[in-house]
Amino acid sequence: MNRESIVTAVNESLVDGFEIPPEKLTPNATLFEDLELDSLDAVDMMVYLEEKLSIKVDANEFKDVRSLEQVYDLVQKMSSNLEH
Amino acid sequence: MTTLKTSWDVLIIGSGISSLTAATVLARQGKSVCILEKYRKPGGYMHCFNRYGHRFDTGAHYVGAASPGQPFHNLLTYLGVYDDSMFVELDRDGFDVMAFPSFEVKFKTGVENTIQSLTEIFPDEKEAIHKYFHLIHDVAAAFPTYEFDDQFDSSTVMEYMETPLSDIVEKLTENKKLRAVFYSYCSLHGVNPGDVGFGLHALVTDSLLQSAWGFKDGGDPLTQKFLGVLKSYGAEIHLSTEVTGFEIENGLVKTVQTKNEQQYTAEWIISGAHPKATFSWVGDGNLKPALKNRLSSIKESCGIFGIYAICENPPHELLKKNNFYVFDSEDDEDFKSALSPKDNILGAYISCTNRGQTAKTTTPLTIHAPVNFKKFECFTETEIFKRPQEYYDLKNEIALNILSLVKKRFPSLNILKFETSSPLSNIHYNGSIEGSSYGIYHSISATGVRALGPRTRIRNLLLTGQSTLFPGLFPSAISGLRTAGNIIGIKPLIRELKNIKTKSQV
Ligand SMILES: Cc1cc2nc3c(=O)[nH]c(=O)nc-3n(C[C@H](O)[C@H](O)[C@H](O)COP(=O)(O)OP(=O)(O)OC[C@H]3O[C@@H](n4cnc5c(N)ncnc54)[C@H](O)[C@@H]3O)c2cc1C
Numbered sequence: 001m002n003r004e005s006i007v008t009a010v011n012e013s014l015v016d017g018f019e020i021p022p023e024k025l026t027p028n029a030t031l032f033e034d035l036e037l038d039s040l041d042a043v044d045m046m047v048y049l050e051e052k053l054s055i056k057v058d059a060n061e062f063k064d065v066r067s068l069e070q071v072y073d074l075v076q077k078m079s080s081n082l083e084h
Numbered sequence: 085m086t087t088l089k090t091s092w093d094v095l096i097i098g099s100g101i102s103s104l105t106a107a108t109v110l111a112r113q114g115k116s117v118c119i120l121e122k123y124r125k126p127g128g129y130m131h132c133f134n135r136y137g138h139r140f141d142t143g144a145h146y147v148g149a150a151s152p153g154q155p156f157h158n159l160l161t162y163l164g165v166y167d168d169s170m171f172v173e174l175d176r177d178g179f180d181v182m183a184f185p186s187f188e189v190k191f192k193t194g195v196e197n198t199i200q201s202l203t204e205i206f207p208d209e210k211e212a213i214h215k216y217f218h219l220i221h222d223v224a225a226a227f228p229t230y231e232f233d234d235q236f237d238s239s240t241v242m243e244y245m246e247t248p249l250s251d252i253v254e255k256l257t258e259n260k261k262l263r264a265v266f267y268s269y270c271s272l273h274g275v276n277p278g279d280v281g282f283g284l285h286a287l288v289t290d291s292l293l294q295s296a297w298g299f300k301d302g303g304d305p306l307t308q309k310f311l312g313v314l315k316s317y318g319a320e321i322h323l324s325t326e327v328t329g330f331e332i333e334n335g336l337v338k339t340v341q342t343k344n345e346q347q348y349t350a351e352w353i354i355s356g357a358h359p360k361a362t363f364s365w366v367g368d369g370n371l372k373p374a375l376k377n378r379l380s381s382i383k384e385s386c387g388i389f390g391i392y393a394i395c396e397n398p399p400h401e402l403l404k405k406n407n408f409y410v411f412d413s414e415d416d417e418d419f420k421s422a423l424s425p426k427d428n429i430l431g432a433y434i435s436c437t438n439r440g441q442t443a444k445t446t447t448p449l450t451i452h453a454p455v456n457f458k459k460f461e462c463f464t465e466t467e468i469f470k471r472p473q474e475y476y477d478l479k480n481e482i483a484l485n486i487l488s489l490v491k492k493r494f495p496s497l498n499i500l501k502f503e504t505s506s507p508l509s510n511i512h513y514n515g516s517i518e519g520s521s522y523g524i525y526h527s528i529s530a531t532g533v534r535a536l537g538p539r540t541r542i543r544n545l546l547l548t549g550q551s552t553l554f555p556g557l558f559p560s561a562i563s564g565l566r567t568a569g570n571i572i573g574i575k576p577l578i579r580e581l582k583n584i585k586t587k588s589q590v
Contacts (some may be wrong), residue, residue, distance in 0.1 A: 013374075015126060016373060017372065017373050017374030017377065018372055018373070018374055019372065019373065040539060040540070040541060041372070041374070043534060044372065044374040044375050044378055045374065046379050046533075046534070047374075047529065048374040048377060048378065049577050050529070051377070051378075051381060058246075059242060059532065059533040059534070060242050061125060061241070062533075063533070065360075
């Protein structure tokens, strides 16, 4: 998956799964403050992305993710792990 | 006229061991607690029933780590419900006998004894056996609520909750029979080796190797002990009180509604019912689509078929204080899908309920085997005791299949009469979903950091029970402790438990 399709897929998941208005989804947006998610949502988000994008997220790394940009990075890393 | 008190600090739904544990922890901290249980008897899977003049157990046959100073013993002692007379230690020289078609192994008390027992059967696999059981022990010991230690190695826990059992076993040995032996305990958590986190499997295995104990008179005395302690703290239990819904207001449960049209209120609600049922009471409108999606994708563990039999002069081996697991295959590949059963029965688990009592001419035996819920699905809408003949025919056919497997190992077993239970019994008596025995299917994608609960989006609603942590009486009790800890703080609880452990070691 290239960066663009990852951004699209993650953003779509956040709109569909968490009812976040699309205009809020900028790379610098922070999950907990700007997107008003909390630790419960973070787990739902991890599981949701795993299912929608058919990837396996490293839970240990996911717990340190704070911004949307970092979500894209992590998903990119996980999907390239799958491709290798 | 006495009026029913309906307002409490904490309302607890269900009276399984997880709910009873949470209730006890909170009541002893001074909270007013009321338990709502749908069935007329308390205890969830700990309850027993009588047939043919004998007692049979439903989901409490044996437990691990229950010798003085060991984790389950410490927890029950802390709760004030431990009583020597309830338990009987199973044969230290073979509490579980795994009978495969061409060989048999005994699991013995103590890691080194089991290593030796397996090495006698697989002399060329000494190193793999040694490594496997030591890893089991080291990983189990890393869990904070196992050894009750507030200082713990979270990276080990996380790593091994994310690594499938089969990945580790396949790297350790090429021997297919030995792999099958390592996978045999999967029936205790209900998850196939490719789906279960090694950490979960390690806890189940290690606790039994620490020590294995049977219930002398089934699980009922433990339930009664809990109720006695709860009563002394002023807690109440309302039986035959099925929760049917919540009224949600401003992100909180405002009232809990029951089938007998009572309304209860409380500062906190803890649900020990299945999480899917609990979230259905919260209502779709209060759940984000991602959580709804997650709930619908979480699978259920398989159902278990039960045979409750009266045998005449059973073989002496079955009267020892042990359990028999009889398997129809020793090929590890068959074990990889054993807990998503289709038609064939791979294994049956036999235990004699008269643990430690003198042999009589007739003896009750319980035999359990995983079974596919799909076979029973078409009867879900039918009423218990009024199900169509086809249902009883199906049960009879499955029972005969299981008994023919058991007879391969015990050809002379003479069963005089038997009764059966199906996954539909789990739905009726325990409110299980799809007849599952162990709640949700505890695969890697639904355990560890991905587990549901204890907290929920509804701020005063917490979850507890086997579906929120791991199946088994001890893990379910731990889930209750953890849920209570969400209200009063978990660290002080762990410290108190650690003190009990230290005292018992002095
Ligand atoms: C056949 C079988 C054998 C087992 N053998 C063993 C064993 O030998 N050793 C071991 O450690 N574990 C064993 N287990 C597993 C163990 O029994 C369970 O993991 C444990 O008892 C689960 O406890 P719990 O508190 O999560 O739930 P449960 O015991 O299922 O309790 C849930 C309670 O909630 C109640 N409830 C549900 N819906 C409602 C509602 N709407 N309103 C009010 N109340 C409701 C139910 O009636 C029930 O009482 C076995 C399980 C099975 C099925």
